[in-house]
Amino acid sequence: MRQLVTPRLIALFVGLFFVLAVLWAFVTGAGTVIGQGYLKEANAEQEFHKHPNKYEFGFNGPLGKWDQRQLQRGLKVYDEVCAACHSLKYVAFRDLAALGLTEGQIKAYAAKKVVPGIDPVTGETTTRPGLPTDYFPSPYPNEIAARAANNNAVPPDLSLITKARHDGTNYVASLLTGFQEQPPELLKKFPEAKTPAGLHYNPYFANLNLAMAPPLTTSGQVTFDDGSPSDVQSMAKDVAAFLTWTAEPNLVKRRQTGWAVMVFLLFATVLAYMSKQQIWSAVKPKTKD
Amino acid sequence: MADTAATADTSLAHDTAPETDGMRRRDFVNVAAVSAAGVGGLAVLYPLISQMSPSRDVLAESSTELDVSAIQPGQAIKAVFRKQPLFVRRLTPAEIAAANAVPVDSLRDPQTLAERTKEGHEDMLITMGVCTHLGCVPLGAGEGEIKGEFGGYFCPCHGSSYDTAARIRKGPAPKNLEVPDYEFTSDTKVVVG
Amino acid sequence: MSFPWAKEYQPTNGLTKFLDEKLPLPRLVYNAVGAGYPVPRNLSYFWNFGVLAGFFLVLQIVTGVILAMHYAANAQIAFASTEHIMRDVNWGWMLRYAHANGASFFFIVVYIHIFRGLFYSSYKAPREMIWLLGVVIFLLMMATAFMGYVLPWGQMSFWGAKVITGLFGAIPLVGEPIQIWLLGGFAPDNAALNRFFSLHFLLPFVIAGVVILHIWALHIPGSSNPTGIEVKSESDTVPFHPYYTAKDGFGLGVALIAYCLLVFFLPNYLGHPDNYIEANPLSTPAHIVPEWYFWPFYAILRAFTADFLIVPAKLMGVLAMFSAILMWFFLPWLDRNPVRSGHYRPLFRKFFWFGLIPAMAVLFYCGGAPAEEPYVMLSQIATAYYFLHFLVILPIVSSIEKTEPLPTSITAAVLGSDKEVVKGEAAEPVAV
Numbered sequence: 001m002r003q004l005v006t007p008r009l010i011a012l013f014v015g016l017f018f019v020l021a022v023l024w025a026f027v028t029g030a031g032t033v034i035g036q037g038y039l040k041e042a043n044a045e046q047e048f049h050k051h052p053n054k055y056e057f058g059f060n061g062p063l064g065k066w067d068q069r070q071l072q073r074g075l076k077v078y079d080e081v082c083a084a085c086h087s088l089k090y091v092a093f094r095d096l097a098a099l100g101l102t103e104g105q106i107k108a109y110a111a112k113k114v115v116p117g118i119d120p121v122t123g124e125t126t127t128r129p130g131l132p133t134d135y136f137p138s139p140y141p142n143e144i145a146a147r148a149a150n151n152n153a154v155p156p157d158l159s160l161i162t163k164a165r166h167d168g169t170n171y172v173a174s175l176l177t178g179f180q181e182q183p184p185e186l187l188k189k190f191p192e193a194k195t196p197a198g199l200h201y202n203p204y205f206a207n208l209n210l211a212m213a214p215p216l217t218t219s220g221q222v223t224f225d226d227g228s229p230s231d232v233q234s235m236a237k238d239v240a241a242f243l244t245w246t247a248e249p250n251l252v253k254r255r256q257t258g259w260a261v262m263v264f265l266l267f268a269t270v271l272a273y274m275s276k277q278q279i280w281s282a283v284k285p286k287t288k289d
Numbered sequence: 290m291a292d293t294a295a296t297a298d299t300s301l302a303h304d305t306a307p308e309t310d311g312m313r314r315r316d317f318v319n320v321a322a323v324s325a326a327g328v329g330g331l332a333v334l335y336p337l338i339s340q341m342s343p344s345r346d347v348l349a350e351s352s353t354e355l356d357v358s359a360i361q362p363g364q365a366i367k368a369v370f371r372k373q374p375l376f377v378r379r380l381t382p383a384e385i386a387a388a389n390a391v392p393v394d395s396l397r398d399p400q401t402l403a404e405r406t407k408e409g410h411e412d413m414l415i416t417m418g419v420c421t422h423l424g425c426v427p428l429g430a431g432e433g434e435i436k437g438e439f440g441g442y443f444c445p446c447h448g449s450s451y452d453t454a455a456r457i458r459k460g461p462a463p464k465n466l467e468v469p470d471y472e473f474t475s476d477t478k479v480v481v482g
Numbered sequence: 483m484s485f486p487w488a489k490e491y492q493p494t495n496g497l498t499k500f501l502d503e504k505l506p507l508p509r510l511v512y513n514a515v516g517a518g519y520p521v522p523r524n525l526s527y528f529w530n531f532g533v534l535a536g537f538f539l540v541l542q543i544v545t546g547v548i549l550a551m552h553y554a555a556n557a558q559i560a561f562a563s564t565e566h567i568m569r570d571v572n573w574g575w576m577l578r579y580a581h582a583n584g585a586s587f588f589f590i591v592v593y594i595h596i597f598r599g600l601f602y603s604s605y606k607a608p609r610e611m612i613w614l615l616g617v618v619i620f621l622l623m624m625a626t627a628f629m630g631y632v633l634p635w636g637q638m639s640f641w642g643a644k645v646i647t648g649l650f651g652a653i654p655l656v657g658e659p660i661q662i663w664l665l666g667g668f669a670p671d672n673a674a675l676n677r678f679f680s681l682h683f684l685l686p687f688v689i690a691g692v693v694i695l696h697i698w699a700l701h702i703p704g705s706s707n708p709t710g711i712e713v714k715s716e717s718d719t720v721p722f723h724p725y726y727t728a729k730d731g732f733g734l735g736v737a738l739i740a741y742c743l744l745v746f747f748l749p750n751y752l753g754h755p756d757n758y759i760e761a762n763p764l765s766t767p768a769h770i771v772p773e774w775y776f777w778p779f780y781a782i783l784r785a786f787t788a789d790f791l792i793v794p795a796k797l798m799g800v801l802a803m804f805s806a807i808l809m810w811f812f813l814p815w816l817d818r819n820p821v822r823s824g825h826y827r828p829l830f831r832k833f834f835w836f837g838l839i840p841a842m843a844v845l846f847y848c849g850g851a852p853a854e855e856p857y858v859m860l861s862q863i864a865t866a867y868y869f870l871h872f873l874v875i876l877p878i879v880s881s882i883e884k885t886e887p888l889p890t891s892i893t894a895a896v897l898g899s900d901k902e903v904v905k906g907e908a909a910e911p912v913a914v
Contacts, residue, residue: 007815008877015873018805019866021790021798026862028788033855062747090565094349133349156759159565163750164758206768247758250568250575257576258746264332265742268325269735275322276728283523283720319724322731336573340548345570 044193048186050178050203052170057241062259065252066245068100073224074242075099077235080222081215082158085150087138090159091246094132098249106132113137151198153211162240163247169240171204176236178204179214352482354474357413365430367418370469370481374418376430376442377479380453385412387440388454398465402454405468415471415479416455420444422462427451442466484513485520485704487716514701520719521726522707524896528602529705530733531595533726537734538588539693543686545581546630553633555679557672560635561760579749585627586752587741589775592620601834602710603822608703610814615696617810619689624776624807626685629678631773632670636757641770643670643678649783652800669763709895710822711888718892769852777849778842779803781861782868784853802865809872816872819880826886829879833871841867 058067075096078088093110101109110130115137117128130137138157140146146154162168182201187194195201199209219231228234244251353370357377360366365378380388388402406414418426422444428434429442429451437443437450439458444450449460456465471481491512493499502509512518552571554563567574596616599605605613628646632639647664651657666673704713713719720726744751752774756767772780786799793801824831841864848861889895 007812008818011809011812011816011873011877014805014809015869018802018869019874021793022785022802022862022865022869024790025786025788025795025798026859026866029855029859029862033859090562090569092346092349094345095569133346160758164755166755168755254575254579254746254749258742261742261746262739264325264329265735265739268322268329269732269739271318271322271325272728272732272735274318276732278318279724279728283725319728322728326731336576337544337548339572340574340577341551342572344552344566344572344574346566347570 044186044190045207047189048183048203048208049206050174052167052174052204055170055173055237055240057169057237057244059241059244059251062255064255066098067241069226069228070238070241071099071245072101073222073226073228073235074238074240074245076224077216077222077239078158078242081235082239083136083139085139085146085155085212086158087140087155088136088158088246089138090135090157092133092135093130095249098245103132110134116141151211155212158243158246160247162244168247169244172243173236173240174204175202175210176214176216176239177233178202179210352480355479355481356477357479358477362412367430368481370417374426374430375469375481376414376416376418376455376466378414378416378430378455380412380414384440384453388452388456391452391456397457397463400454400456400465405454405456405465407471407473410473413479414453414455415481416466416468418442419467420446420449420462421457421464421466422447422449422460427466484518484701485713485716485719487719488513488520489517489721491516491518514697515727516723517721519701519704519722520713520716521705521722522713522718522892523720523725524707524709524892525705525726525729526708527729527733528594528598528708530730531591531598533730534591534733534737535588535595536693537737538584538591539686539689542581542584542588543690545577545584546683546686548577549581550679550683553679555633555676557635557675557761560633560675564634576745579745582753583741583744583749585630586744586773586775587737588623589627591737592623593775596620597839600838601824602706602708603817603819603824604706605814606817606820606822607814609700609706611699611702612696613814614811615692615699617807619692619696620810621807622685622689622692626682626689627773627775629682629685632675632678633682634757635675635761637759637761637767638754638757638770640670640761640763641766642772643674645770646772647674649800649803652794652797654797670761706822707892708823708825709889709892710826711892711895714891715893771850774846774850777847778845779806779849781845781849782806782865784849784858785862785865787858787862802869806868813872813876816877817880818877819883819885821885821888826888827879827883828886829883830876833875833879837867837875838871840864841871 058065058070078086093106093113096106096109097103110132113130113134113136114127115130115134117126118124119126138146139155140149143154156164162172165171179200179202182195193208195209199211200213201208202210216232216235221232222230222235224230228238248254350371353368353375355368355377357379360377360379362379362381363384365376368375368377385402393399393401402414403411405416406412418430420427423446425444425446427442427444427449429436435443437459439450439452441451441453441455441458444460444462447461449462450458451462451466452458454465457463469481471479474480491502491506491509493502493508498508501507509518549567552563552567552574554560564578567578569575571577599613599616628642632643643665647661647670650664651661653660662668664674665671666677707713754771756770759767771777780803783799783803786795786802789795790798819827819830821827824834844860844864845868848857848864851857
């Protein structure tokens with residue numbers, strides 16, 4: 001057994017090497033912490049950033065369902081407000097059938113949109129009215145144009161926005177209603193954090209200062225066909241609902257499938273348990289595993 | 290499985306001799322559990338198989354709109370329908386007469402020209418450009434292409450000849466060139482599919 | 483090798499007799515996972531996780547092959563093709579969520595499997611080879627999972643690829659050329675995406691091959707068990723089928739319930755929102771983290787913040803991260819105590835529950851946290867313990883530990899006495 005001491009001795013040295021290296025890092029780090037104070041300097045982002053408010057939506061919860069009329073209202077808000085700057089490139093007009101639009105309505109809706117096309121005679125790029133198979137057109141021909149038109153800040157595509165942000169649905173609704181004056185206590189504490197010209201203060205935005213100007217400003221900015229209230233809060237909620245649908249169109253179907261799967265699995269697992277108990281009853285004392 | 294369970298029981302034989310009734314109940318639990326697993330397995334196969342059928346975007350592109358006003362008698366154009374060639378041909382009076390002169394009973398796939406066109410547009414012959422033999426694209430729609438001995442289309446792959454109504458007349462193809470579902474939305478506009 | 487009392491396969495009809503003569507596949511299955519494989523009768527539910535890992539490997543291969551039918555490995559359209567799967571392909575959303583969460587579940591199951599092995603010292607002779615092959619599988623899994631996460635070509639995919647290949651840049655002299663070679667460029671792009679896709683498709687089949695070796699090696703000495711004592715007589719074992727097929731079936735049901743809850747109700751819970759933003763080489767997300775199953779090792783990587791002797795901090799972190807797993811290869815020769823099960827090793831047990839497990843928990847937590855205090859200092863302490871545990875404590879404890887008395891046999895452990903099992907006895911409740 002004596003030769004077996006060797007691998008363990010090597011391990012001991014290797015182990016001590018790593019332990020010393022990481023402890024050395026710890027000591028250097030601790031030195032810095034002692035020298036400069038434990039907490040990092042507080043900044044305006046940490047103190048004044050707000051998490052999204054919780055809103056009630058019909059699709060919340062495991063049994064939630066889309067409210068088609070709300071989605072249609074959200075589409076209208078997107079159309080009349082957001083679409084001026086934001087694309088929705090993963091959504092096709094044909095997808096709007098899920099909002100309860102008929103084939104004819106989708107066709108008419110698509111035809112009102114202008115999409116890029118190619119002249120069949122000359123081959124030059126041109127535009128044509130949209131077809132149901134087309135995707136929502138981008139307001140800018142490319143990213144450089146988007147950047148140039150928006151003071152160097154590219155408006156993000158909105159198709160997936162509610163999945164691309166933490167708590168995305170609530171985030172969108174909160175952000176749209178969260179524009180405000182910079183709180184005086186912020187300026188008092190962090191005078192250098194004053195919102196730069198051309199940006200807009202919004203506590204729901206990660207770094208508090210957003211290039212987008214408040215898009216929903218007045219009650220009745222969008223007129224809803226179903227007579228629903230169109231105050232800023234409602235418009236923000238409706239468009240957040242719509243953008244939840246664009247990000248995860250299969251949300252409701254997914255949960256419904258999930259329920260069927262869960263019921264079956266519970267049933268099958270109970271059967272499997274009974275079968276296992278029955279098979280083991282022959283050899284297994286009941287008090288110990 | 291129930292079988293082996295029973296064997297294992299007897300070989301280990303720790304339990305009191307099971308009465309017939311008990312045996313049946315135990316077998317039932319095992320059979321039910323295995324059946325449930327089988328049902329679950331089969332259910333999972335459904336999405337695994339159906340994922341290969343055309344996706345929503347492919348199905349959505351299954352109609353094509355055409356403007357036929359520019360096609361002169363005797364001319365044909367090739368369009369695309371479901372990623373396959375579509376032949377749109379304006380027949381000359383002579384071609385119509387030739388097609389109508391053929392006794393329908395003598396055809397391999399008996400159809401009149403009228404059955405293959407729309408009322409009021411008997412001169413517009415719209416067919417798939419896909420040979421019914423093995424799927425090649427027949428010649429005859431393009432300018433200067435050979436039309437075969439019956440003046441319609443000729444498939445160079447295996448020598449099938451179609452007449453001026455795109456009906457199979459000679460060669461291995463079993464059927465006439467397929468006429469897709471279409472309708473005239475105006476005198477010059479056709480929607481296929 | 484098998485126990486002399488293992489049941490022998492008996493072909494019953496013409497077809498099975500023919501097969502048994504020409505290609506004895508049924509006999510192989512019978513001896514591997516059928517009635518012909520005697521298994522200790524006292525396995526706890528911790529022994530379910532091997533079969534579960536096998537199940538999730540197959541699930542990943544099936545869903546992965548299907549996703550590959552719809553996915554396009556081209557940096558221009560990779561992100562859009564993922565959305566195409568989510569929106570247009572029949573059941574595509576389910577298949578993608580099943581695959582993404584299947585990876586997480588595969589890791590959950592394998593981590594439990596590994597920690598079962600660590601607590602019961604399943605790596606000890608005569609089972610060293612099983613353990614070594616298991617570590618190989620784990621390494622292959624990590625490589626596969628990393629490359630799979632790059633494929634959707636979101637922000638986390640892109641920056642993950644950049645950061646992880648950047649690790650190789652720490653190697654002295656040849657580091658940078660190696661990184662450029664790995665990526666086929668100066669930053670992740672088409673070349674990298676394509677090779678990652680190709681390897682992500684290949685490696686699971688390599689894993690499946692090593693899994694077969696892992697199971698083969700298992701069948702030489704047979705399964706270990708919670709007492710850690712070897713099988714002595716027939717009464718210590720039960721045939722794998724139907725006893726453990728039934729138990730594994732139930733375990734699989736429970737695992738699937740947890741898995742399907744995630745797939746159908748919280749499919750993005752373990753993911754990161756930034757990966758729904760298309761890759762942008764010009765902007766790094768504010769807080770980049772790898773997938774959760776890499777967190778402990780990512781924490782170790784980041785714990786080395788200072789140059790040590792002649793080794794620069796970056797290299798030190800990379801060395802430590804790889805060593806943290808590679809040292810598992812030497813475990814069978816570091817822990818030499820003949821007693822296997824942690825149940826009979828009081829000192830080892832204390833270090834396991836009050837040292838290793840908390841250290842791993844801290845590393846998991848800090849790996850997912852931003853690189854700021856106090857997380858860095860916490861992960862430094864946990865990292866120190868992690869290396870101390872495997873390379874210093876374990877070898878010492880295994881020499882000095884006074885273990886508790888072992889039961890005389892597995893049967894005795896189950897029945898609470900050393901009585902031979904006779905008819906009618908085992909079914910009676912036995913006081914513990």
